[in-house]
Amino acid sequence: MKQVLENQMSRTLQPLCPRDDHAMHFEAKGISWKELPADKSPQTIASYHCGMEGCSVRFDNESGYFTVVLTPDQPYFIEEPGINLLQCPEHHTWLYRSASPNSDERYQWRCGVEGCHYVHVQKIS
Numbered sequence: 001m002k003q004v005l006e007n008q009m010s011r012t013l014q015p016l017c018p019r020d021d022h023a024m025h026f027e028a029k030g031i032s033w034k035e036l037p038a039d040k041s042p043q044t045i046a047s048y049h050c051g052m053e054g055c056s057v058r059f060d061n062e063s064g065y066f067t068v069v070l071t072p073d074q075p076y077f078i079e080e081p082g083i084n085l086l087q088c089p090e091h092h093t094w095l096y097r098s099a100s101p102n103s104d105e106r107y108q109w110r111c112g113v114e115g116c117h118y119v120h121v122q123k124i125s
Helices: none
Strands: 024-034 042-050 057-060 064-070 075-079 095-098 105-111 119-123
Antiparallel strands (some): 042 057
């Protein structure tokens, strides 16, 4: 998992959790751990996090939706099954699911890169 500066994630997204459709919230220091050996600086990944109690789903542009399992030395990332399906054609980053203002659309899938306005619409069939 890495962050690419040219694909910097916006802090103003409104992703929905794929498990419960609740709004996710931005955490600048979302996931932190210390690399081994101990003299290396701590690693941090900004991400959006579901706020529902017991839900550990997160989202970032490079990894899409994932769950974090905290192990003794460093976190272990598990992709959320069946949700990371669409990528931005310009940035090649994962799209996040957002609520749609239109009644004939199930969701809108949006690019999370700062300044990108790409949207993929999922119609109700």
